Amino acid sequence: MSDDGGGYRDAKGRQRPAARRRSNDGRSAQRPTDRRRSGDPARRVAWQVTRNVADGAYANLDLQKLLREAGLHGRDAGFATELTYGAIRMRGLYDPIIERCAGRPVAQIDAPVLDTLRLGAHQLLGMRVPAHAAASETVALAREVNGAGAAGFVNAVLRRVSERTREEWVAEVIAGREPLERLSIEHSHPMWVVRAMRAALLERGTATSDDVDEQLLALLQADNAPPLVSLVARPGLATVEELVAAGAHASQLSRVGAVLDGGDPAQIDAVRRMRAAVQDEGSQLLTLALAEPGLVEGREHQEWLDLCAGPGGKTALLANLAAEQGAVVFANEVSEHRTTLVRKSLRATLEAGIEVMIGTGDGRDLGVEEPDTYERVLADVPCTGLGALRRRPEARWRRTPSDVTPLVTLQRQLLLSALATTRPGGVVGYSTCSPHLAETSQLVASVVEQTGATLQDARPLFRDTAGAPIEHLGNGPDVQLWPHLHGTDAMYFALLRKPETQD
Numbered sequence: 001m002s003d004d005g006g007g008y009r010d011a012k013g014r015q016r017p018a019a020r021r022r023s024n025d026g027r028s029a030q031r032p033t034d035r036r037r038s039g040d041p042a043r044r045v046a047w048q049v050t051r052n053v054a055d056g057a058y059a060n061l062d063l064q065k066l067l068r069e070a071g072l073h074g075r076d077a078g079f080a081t082e083l084t085y086g087a088i089r090m091r092g093l094y095d096p097i098i099e100r101c102a103g104r105p106v107a108q109i110d111a112p113v114l115d116t117l118r119l120g121a122h123q124l125l126g127m128r129v130p131a132h133a134a135a136s137e138t139v140a141l142a143r144e145v146n147g148a149g150a151a152g153f154v155n156a157v158l159r160r161v162s163e164r165t166r167e168e169w170v171a172e173v174i175a176g177r178e179p180l181e182r183l184s185i186e187h188s189h190p191m192w193v194v195r196a197m198r199a200a201l202l203e204r205g206t207a208t209s210d211d212v213d214e215q216l217l218a219l220l221q222a223d224n225a226p227p228l229v230s231l232v233a234r235p236g237l238a239t240v241e242e243l244v245a246a247g248a249h250a251s252q253l254s255r256v257g258a259v260l261d262g263g264d265p266a267q268i269d270a271v272r273r274m275r276a277a278v279q280d281e282g283s284q285l286l287t288l289a290l291a292e293p294g295l296v297e298g299r300e301h302q303e304w305l306d307l308c309a310g311p312g313g314k315t316a317l318l319a320n321l322a323a324e325q326g327a328v329v330f331a332n333e334v335s336e337h338r339t340t341l342v343r344k345s346l347r348a349t350l351e352a353g354i355e356v357m358i359g360t361g362d363g364r365d366l367g368v369e370e371p372d373t374y375e376r377v378l379a380d381v382p383c384t385g386l387g388a389l390r391r392r393p394e395a396r397w398r399r400t401p402s403d404v405t406p407l408v409t410l411q412r413q414l415l416l417s418a419l420a421t422t423r424p425g426g427v428v429g430y431s432t433c434s435p436h437l438a439e440t441s442q443l444v445a446s447v448v449e450q451t452g453a454t455l456q457d458a459r460p461l462f463r464d465t466a467g468a469p470i471e472h473l474g475n476g477p478d479v480q481l482w483p484h485l486h487g488t489d490a491m492y493f494a495l496l497r498k499p500e501t502q503d
């Protein structure tokens with residue numbers, strides 16, 4: 001495990017701090033306030049992001065950067081955001097429509113031109129931009145970024161797209177398809193994702209065979225609705241009341257959470273100073289569950305481990321909750337860069353004198369390097385991210401079924417290591433932001449069988465702000481949250497307890 005600079009290192013080589021120590025499928029009324037004839041900057045930004053995403057960029061990060069560079073704010077930035085996200089997210093619906101209007105498969109259209117057409121299709125079918133403005137502004141964009149010849153083609157295709165309503169186009173492109181294929185096209189999710197979601201809804205006991213199709217539809221729609229911004233008030237550093245005074249409203253799910261209806265979270269003082277942060281309520285709930293007082297008896301000063309900590313959102317909450325109980329967290333992350341992000345997210349925590357150890361290393365080694373050490377371990381493992389599709393418009397197209405097996409192998413190794421580094425009688429919280437059964441309950445069941453760990457009922461640990469049990473957590477003992485039922489990402493959480501004496 002390498003030192004990542006600053007502070008001092010303890011006997012185990014770990015760094016201590018220097019100081020002690022909702023579905024609308026994207027329709028909206030937003031429009032740019034300023035439509036210049038030659039090259040509308042909001043559309044140009046949207047197009048550039050789609051191009052950068054094709055080259056591997058993340059839409060959310062790239063968009064923020066390009067909006068800043070273009071000096072776009074307010075309604076124009078809102079328009080560019082909705083256009084970018086919608087065109088990327090909904091291409092599973094728009095591509096078959098574009099194919100019909102272009103008279104050729106999308107694979108035979110130049111990628112930069114196809115991106116322009118998707119932006120045009122989203123304005124015509126997914127936003128309330130008047131058809132003439134959507135077409136003429138997108139043709140102006142095409143002239144600028146694709147060239148005059150391509151602009152003629154874009155014009156012809158978009159004219160045809162504009163001849164029908166979204167409903168008419170959906171009816172046409174799903175005609176004659178199987179029910180799951182219809183959902184896949186209309187709600188723009190790859191078929192393998194639709195199948196995985198349906199299997200998880202059934203297997204987790206969230207849906208029955210009677211209502212699974214209704215639930216699946218609601219889930220896919222929720223994936224296409226931009227989420228509200230959830231905030232966490234880091235215990236001891238900020239309060240929910242402070243966030244409410246800054247314009248948020250108190251979360252009904254998480255006792256440390258608040259929800260922002262609009263506006264920029266970075267404008268909130270507590271967020272700027274890292275005393276609060278943007279964090280999904282599902283992530284808050286599972287961190288609160290693992291930090292439940294009294295969950296593990298034993299030493300007065302416990303050591304807790306966050307095995308896969310980067311970028312540090314859960315670490316910061318866990319460390320502040322641990323401090324309330326006199327426990328210390330060690331945050332481990334394999335990537336140097338992401339270890340830096342962990343340190344950043346812990347800035348206010350460290351400044352407040354809360355001790356957190358931070359290290360860079362492969363979590364798979366910790367079971368051997370530090371056996372039987374920690375009372376509580378969070379294994380928030382790398383996963384397909386299928387539970388957070390509403391946040392990352394490109395993720396559904398970037399992931400493929402072939403990603404699952406190597407991830408499951410890594411997840412298994414990390415969970416085995418997490419159990420090995422846990423003290424007898426201690427617990428591991430295993431979590432993913434994916435509901436895929438191979439990454440969640442199936443993996444956990446096989447590790448439980450292999451190790452003799454016991455799976456505890458995690459559901460009683462998930463309580464809402466009023467202290468009442470949160471509903472629809474599945475048939476247990478593990479927990480599956482859902483965007484369409486809880487308004488959170490589809491986070492999975494299992495609580496494994498290591499036997500007091502190993503066989």
Ligand SMILES: C[S@@+](CC[C@H](N)C(=O)[O-])C[C@H]1O[C@@H](n2cnc3c(N)ncnc32)[C@H](O)[C@@H]1O
Pocket residue numbers: 283307308309310311312313314315332333334335338361362363364380381382383
């Ligand atoms: C789902 S993210 C964790 C998110 C984090 N808990 C948070 O709330 O901010 C998974 C993290 O695991 C890290 N990771 C991947 N392989 C790892 C390994 N072998 N050991 C430790 N961390 C690993 C990734 O770099 C990534 O930062």
